[in-house]
Amino acid sequence: MTPRWISVLFGALLAGAASAAPGSNTDVVRDLAGRVGPIIGSALACTDVARPRIQTIVDKFAAVIKEASSNEAERDDLTQLLNRSAADGRNAVTTGKMDCRLAERQLADLERSITGPGPTLAGVVGPTSAAAATANAPVPAGPPVRGVTDTEIRFGIAAPFSGPAKELGRQMKLGIDTAFNRVNDAGGVNGRMLRLIAADDGYEPTRTGPAMKQLYEKDQVFGFIGNVGTPTAAVGVPYALERRTLFFGAFTGANILRNDPPDHYVFNYRASYAEETDAVVRYLTKLRRIQPRQIAVFAQQDSYGDAGFAGVAKAFRTLGVNDSAIVRLNYKRNTVDVDEAVNQLKSQKPAIKAVVMVASYRAAAKFIEKTRDLYPGMIYTNVSFVGSTALAEELGLLGPRFATGVIVTQVVPAVAGYSSMVLEYKNALAKYFPGEAADYVSLEGYVGANVLIQALKRTGPQLDTERLIDNLESTRNLDLGLGIPLNYSRSEHQSSHKIWGTALDENGRYQPIELE
Incomplete structure (x- = not known):
């Protein structure tokens, strides 16, 4: 199958469906099931592919089968054909006949065929009379999502920007801003720019509640990223949970963010x-x-x-x-x-x-x-x-x-090292914040932000908190160039467990040391 086969197939099937007799729709769907099924199966065999993406395709095809079938037996026959074709696709990956990069690309092509301009799955089998009557009606917009517009996604950080711990807040924000600037320069995430809004809690829990409230109610942020501190998290986490809002990549290794099972809206990058x-x-x-x-x-x-x-x-x-x-x-x-x-x-x-x-x-x-x-x-x-x-x-x-x-x-590699992620971070830091020295805290902010960015990209343009969490929990073997894979699941909301050792030398520079 060539990279262009999907668009050609949809065009041909659409043309065939347009002139087909009403009873022949099942043949069109049967042909399509034999071609779409392997894409579904190969994607399922690849752990890096987010399951919600695949489920969307499956649900849409199930609706097509239901519409095209004149009876239960016909529906079962088409469903079984799709399942057999999916099994063939899964087997192609497990036996090494297809790699996951190709499987992901074919799935992305199929997604565009469904959501983009031109033929759709429902269009291929011919609209019902009711659907035809509204075919040209505008698609109703979904409910607005806090912090998300057509051009922007707003995140908030509550951290110390004053007081004796202010450098921690400044560096954490610096790292996240560097990651956001880099992706924004490349066109953003699904066409939206990422924006970070800060509120100062001075590393005092009594100020964390008002800071969180300001970000959530006044600034209308989509979620929180990079909050600093354990005593402040003891206030910030309940605030976010009560509002079912993402609390991501906090700068703390405390167990209050690492419950078993994990809190649905709390995700950590760092080791504890x-x-x-x-x-x-x-x-x-x-x-x-x-x-x-x-x-x-x-x-x-x-x-x-x-x-x-x-x-x-x-x-x-x-x-x-x-x-x-x-x-x-x-x-x-x-x-x-x-x-x-x-x-x-x-x-x-x-x-x-x-x-x-x-x-x-x-x-x-x-x-x-x-x-x-x-x-x-x-x-x-x-x-x-x-x-x-x-x-x-x-x-x-x-x-x-x-x-x-x-x-x-x-909880990140040595900033003086030459891993891919560290080099990327230092280049981006020099570009967007010239004069700022590489720092372990800002590197952690940069890494955590990139983990989130990858999940945002996979979620697609229809962004909301639950879809994003589904994609975070589907993260497997994410390679950002740290030397270790990053993973989440429904039962694991901490992506890294790696500890690196460093010690200051006589020149005040950190050198790596072996801890075991």
Whole structure:
């Protein structure tokens, strides 16, 4: 079959149907079933092809069969022919006679034949008298979708753009904007431009509700992407769920966004804090030979710190170690008041040799500043939320001895690397935001935005939240150039579980390290 066969076939069958006697429609449909069925079957054999797309074709053809059949036996015969043809198409893929790239292209051609100008499936078999009477009537528009116009799709981000964590919000927005600008330059998504609208919550949960309300009610966003923080997510997620609105790619690894089964409207790109801290504990105990009782946790005194501490405790239990004696050193959110934590660290016997830090960049830097000379051999590790670049800058101001060897686990590849996605990101960042340095937080925003963009493209022009979620849940083996495939399903709303290790060198640059 050539790439043009579908349009030729539809034209020929339409011409035949126009002059056919009323009773001959079944022959037209029979011929069509033998040709469309293999496309359906080959698409079904390809896990990357979104199931809602295929189901749309199946539903339309079922309606055609029903209209063309004069009795139940005829209908069953046509349905069985379609099913047998679909089985042949599936077999062609599984035996290697056809690849999924061709299968997807043929499905796209068929979709255009159904929805585009020219012959349609219903037209091929001849309209009924009732349909003929309204054939030239305008197609009624569906109900308007919040945040979606003929030319634009609006998304919102509630994040800190003021206060001590503002660099996290700025970088997350920067990464998403870079991805949106890149796709908009290429014509947008199905002809619509993507737009990101920001609201500042200052990383304070009391401000998150008003920020979400502003985006939803005033700015009329379609969904939320890239919200920053765990305590703020504890407010933002329920707000989105109550309104059945997408909450995508938040900058947090907390379990409140990772329920089992997953919340229908919540999707994560990144690995969880439990996965990050588990990787760190295994690294410290197995590669660095630190005794578990010599590992402490420096944590923000809220749900973010709780999530990281719970991850460490779980890792201890996995190792068969009692987690009840883990030392937790606390500080208050949006402060650098770490004196109590430092005093508590000094009192520990035996001396602590490694600290797992679940903090933001300024508090983490202040803690390292106040303890580095007291414990020259201390190993400091941070989860990715810390804000790697901002942490490096804070420590760089203090001097090389404060930065050298500080570890940060990452949920994206090294920004200094040469993977396809990183190169694409850095080129786009330089084009749209010249002068901005590559950053782990903005890279995460860029990657997450691209995952969403791919789902938006597959959903097609008839966009609404449920159709988009169907396509997200059908994402299989998505290759964005990260070195790992990304997957979602109805029971899995986190696409990546990969942890990368990095450590600062004497020049304040992150170098990759092996965690196992």
